[in-house]
Amino acid sequence: MKQFTQFESRDLGQELIDLGLEYKFNPRLDIQKGQGKRIGCIFLNPSLRTRVSTQIAAQNLGMEAIVLNMDKEGWALEMQDGAIMNKGTVEHIKDAAGVLGSFFDVLAVRAFPTLTQKQEDLSDFVINQFIKYAGIPVVSLESAIRHPLQSLADMITMQEYQVENRRPKVVLTWAPHIKAIPHAVANSFAEWSLGMGYDLTITHPEGYELDESFTKGATLEYDQSKALEDADFVYVKNWSSFQDYGKIHSTDPSWMLTQKHLESAPNAKVMHCLPVRRNLELSDEILDSDRSLVQVQAKNRIFAAQAVLSKIIE
Numbered sequence: 001m002k003q004f005t006q007f008e009s010r011d012l013g014q015e016l017i018d019l020g021l022e023y024k025f026n027p028r029l030d031i032q033k034g035q036g037k038r039i040g041c042i043f044l045n046p047s048l049r050t051r052v053s054t055q056i057a058a059q060n061l062g063m064e065a066i067v068l069n070m071d072k073e074g075w076a077l078e079m080q081d082g083a084i085m086n087k088g089t090v091e092h093i094k095d096a097a098g099v100l101g102s103f104f105d106v107l108a109v110r111a112f113p114t115l116t117q118k119q120e121d122l123s124d125f126v127i128n129q130f131i132k133y134a135g136i137p138v139v140s141l142e143s144a145i146r147h148p149l150q151s152l153a154d155m156i157t158m159q160e161y162q163v164e165n166r167r168p169k170v171v172l173t174w175a176p177h178i179k180a181i182p183h184a185v186a187n188s189f190a191e192w193s194l195g196m197g198y199d200l201t202i203t204h205p206e207g208y209e210l211d212e213s214f215t216k217g218a219t220l221e222y223d224q225s226k227a228l229e230d231a232d233f234v235y236v237k238n239w240s241s242f243q244d245y246g247k248i249h250s251t252d253p254s255w256m257l258t259q260k261h262l263e264s265a266p267n268a269k270v271m272h273c274l275p276v277r278r279n280l281e282l283s284d285e286i287l288d289s290d291r292s293l294v295q296v297q298a299k300n301r302i303f304a305a306q307a308v309l310s311k312i313i314e
């Protein structure tokens, strides 16, 4: 594996899920594998889980991890090729990524979308600039349009909690939020769920349709209560409008998932990538109940990252 930025195939997905579960059972199984190797974790945006789980994953493999909070501690990066740098940016990505590529064996990058420049975001411009100029394997820690390590952790979680001999019904439901939020988590969750053969229903208010290239094959149901009927896994997530790019069309509080919404889905487990805005996106009663898998998902971020790094340094 040379890069990890998106879903590739069901076979590779399954291999990573199984390896992640092996590491969960025995985290230091491959403690020798990464000896002498170094990963650089570059953050252009905030993070709790991704930052810490990736470092723990590297340590579990015997690798050294160095974190650079580029947004706060690095020079302001120029991303555009050929730019005349007479404004705010100090260092070109070509130079910075080249240096980082010479320091590390693997580079991991978090780069959120602008939510204003649609075409630039859709081309996953920033992470691709890192890939272009670093010359070493790059792992996405959430890019403009995808969050594959989150989705791999989510797939590990669903495999752990899945009832045997039954194809689970998975529902991705939009939730209200006060800010314009990226599409990456929702896109990747759809991409991975469909890729791994799950039966996926997506529900949201009209105007919140996601990029079809991620959702082809899913059932779209605008009626949230219908969508939730008999669900096994309910993934709660806000995203801003994709068509009216980066805009907020609804904050309708009736979309916030509560126990009442799940009366028709008695077995449903509830998922969220975190951080979650309590009692805006999801109610306390759900988050603090046995239905909630959010802590399991977060813990599984370690083993998802460990499986990916293990394959990359192979």
Ligand SMILES: NCCC[C@H](NC(=O)CCC(=O)O)C(=O)O
Residues within 6 Å of the ligand: 142, 179, 181, 182, 183, 184, 185, 273, 274, 275, 277
């Ligand atoms: N990495 C996981 C989620 C990151 C981002 N959440 C946020 O920006 C939350 C911001 C806030 O709640 O103010 C998202 O949902 O895509």
Ligand SMILES: NC(=O)OP(=O)(O)O
Residues within 6 Å of the ligand: 046, 047, 048, 049, 050, 051, 142, 150, 273, 274, 275
């Ligand atoms: N779920 C997730 O990626 O969390 P952080 O943004 O805190 O890393």
